[in-house]
Amino acid sequence: MEDFRSRLEEERAYLLRYARLQLREPQAAEDAVQETLLAALAGEAGFGGRSNLRTWLTGILKHKIVDAIRRSSREAPLPSEDGAEEFDALFDERGHWREFPPAWSDPDAALTEKQFFAKLEECLRRLPEKTARVFLMREHMGFETGEICKELAITSTHCWVLLYRARMALRECLEVNWFGRK
Amino acid sequence: MMLSCKEVTRLVSQGLDRRLGFAERVRLRVHLAICDGCTTFARQTRFIREAVRTLGSRAS
Numbered sequence: 001m002e003d004f005r006s007r008l009e010e011e012r013a014y015l016l017r018y019a020r021l022q023l024r025e026p027q028a029a030e031d032a033v034q035e036t037l038l039a040a041l042a043g044e045a046g047f048g049g050r051s052n053l054r055t056w057l058t059g060i061l062k063h064k065i066v067d068a069i070r071r072s073s074r075e076a077p078l079p080s081e082d083g084a085e086e087f088d089a090l091f092d093e094r095g096h097w098r099e100f101p102p103a104w105s106d107p108d109a110a111l112t113e114k115q116f117f118a119k120l121e122e123c124l125r126r127l128p129e130k131t132a133r134v135f136l137m138r139e140h141m142g143f144e145t146g147e148i149c150k151e152l153a154i155t156s157t158h159c160w161v162l163l164y165r166a167r168m169a170l171r172e173c174l175e176v177n178w179f180g181r182k
Numbered sequence: 183m184m185l186s187c188k189e190v191t192r193l194v195s196q197g198l199d200r201r202l203g204f205a206e207r208v209r210l211r212v213h214l215a216i217c218d219g220c221t222t223f224a225r226q227t228r229f230i231r232e233a234v235r236t237l238g239s240r241a242s
Contacts, residue, residue, distance in 0.1 A: 090188075091186070095188035095189060096187050097219040100218060101226065104229070107226075107229045111236060116233075117233075117236075117237055120233055135234075138199065139230075139234040140234050140235065140237060145199045145200060160195070160196050164192055164196070167198075167227050168191070170230050171230060174230070
């Protein structure tokens with residue numbers, strides 16, 4: 001296991017170069033690689049020495065890059081009046097978690113780390129603009145939902161949807177980029 | 183009717199933004215009592231709130 005992990009680490013620089021060619025946003029490239037390495041770690045059995053490690057990893061990375069491109073192109077034109085369907089994939093048809101969200105180890109310690117807040121900011125920057133604005137008005141500046149609605153001329157239902165979306169996205173982002181990295 | 187996990191995540195989020203009705207609170211509590219996934223989710227959304235409030239005032 002330890003050995004496999006270090007072999008993966010050796011491929012990181014290569015994968016990053018690869019991802020950067022496809023994704024102009026450096027963070028998007030980093031994420032794609034990070035997700036790839038996590039997926040590889042989780043699926044070590046699937047590798048089983050079948051092929052060259054780099055080839056196998058690159059195959060996974062390609063999927064992650066396509067996901068990233070799809071995500072960003074979907075985000076841009078989103079009128080954001082609708083629900084939060086992008087998170088439906090987390091649940092099965094009866095609305096149960098496909099996979100329980102894993103518990104985060106020692107989140108309080110994260111609050112004392114500068115790097116954690118840098119990550120958090122990155123995650124916030126990745127939210128669609130309006131979602132981020134509403135969320136920060138609520139959680140950072142501490143406005144009541146009613147005030148935000150009035151300010152931005154949106155319905156409270158819409159406001160709750162945007163806040164829900166922001167929380168879902170941030171939860172996922174922090175999980176992948178901070179809590180899942182160990 | 184039992185709430186689904188998906189509905190619970192929405193309600194947990196809204197619970198941070200408005201006062202939930204009595205029936206909503208009861209159904210939410212019943213679900214959370216038996217569902218580890220949603221309990222974890224609720225804890226994490228509260229953590230995110232705390233982290234974002236702290237943002238800029240402490241470490242960064």
